[in-house]
Amino acid sequence: MHREETTNRIVDTYQTVEELFKAGELFQEKDHTHRPDKWAYGDEYRKVTRQNEWSVLRRWAIEEGWAKGLETAQPITEAAIRLAEREMTFPVFRSTFSKKGGGVSVGRYLAGRPDCMVKYEPVKIARTGKVVTLVVGMCYSGGFDVETVLRRGSAVVALATALQELQHQTEIWIDCSAQGANDKSKSFTVRCLVKRADESIAPAQLAYWLAHPTVLRRICFGAEWHFPQKWILPLGIGGGYGSPSFNINRSLYPSEAIILEGFDTLHTRNPQQYVIQQLTDIGLLEGEG
DSSP: OEEEEOSSEEEEEESSHHHHHHHHTTHHHHOOSSOOOHHHHOGGGGGOOTTTHHHHHHIIIIISOOHHHHHHHHHHHHHHHHHHHHHSEEEEEEEEEESSOSEEOHHHHHTTOSOOEEEEEEEEEEOOOOOEEEEEEOOOOTTSOHHHHHHHHHHHHHHHHHHHHTTOOEEEEEEEEEEOSSOTTOEEEEEEEEEOTTSOOOHHHHHHHHHOTHIIIIIIHHHHTTSOHHHHHHHTTTTTOSEEOOOOOGGGSOTTOEEEOSOOTHHHHOHHHHHHHHHHHTTSSOOOO
C-alpha cells in the first residue's frame, strides 16, 4: 500500500485486490456494530454469520468470484455488445481492379494490363486497440439497498466486459472517497487497481468488486481502520465512515480516464443504453448528429 498525506487529505492506494482484501479484514477486529444484514448485503447473507462472513467474502472476492453478480450483468453485457458491434465501425476503402471502373491505375495501364481500371469499395472495420481507464466510485449512502447497488454495478461490469470483447485494453480502479463525518474539512480516499490493462477480465471476480455492497461496507471500511489514529475521529471511522462526496480526485488518474461517480438513473432504467452512452462519450462510437 502506498500512502499520500496532507493536512486535510489522506489517500491509500492498493495495487491488487488481494492487498486491499487483506487490509479490509481488520474490520472484523475493529467494528462490532455493523452486523451482517440482508437489507444491506442481499439474500445470500441470510446464512452469513460473524463467524463465517470473511470466508464467504474471500470466496467471492479472491477465489471464485460472485456468481449472482455475474448472472445479473451477463445479459446486459451481451445486449450491449450486440448494439455496439453494429455501430463500432468506421469506413475504409478497398481497391479492386477490372476492365471497367471509376479511375485508372497508371502503373497497370503503362504495363499494358487490361484490368487497369480501379474501383474503390467502402468496407467497415472495427475501431479497436484503445486503452481505457475506468475509475468506479464506490462510496455511497447507507440508504442504498443491495438491489440498487447491484443494478448500478452490473451496468459497470457490462461496460468493462464490452470494452474487452471489442478488443480494447481496460484498466479498472475502484475509488472510495469521502469527507470526514465529524470534520468536513478533512477527506480521504481508499483506492485499488482491480484490473491492469494487460490482464484479461475474470468476469465473476469483477462482478464482485464492482457490484457487491460488501466491497464498500466491509472491505473499504476495514481498510480505513489502517489510517493513523489522528484521522479516525475526524473521519468518523467506526461510525458513519465518512460522508459520501461523489467527488473523486481526478489528479490521481490519467487525464483521459473515465470517472464513474454516483448513481446515474440510466444505470437502472436502461443499463444497455448506459453502456452504449459511455462508449459514445469516450469516442469509441459515433453519436447521433
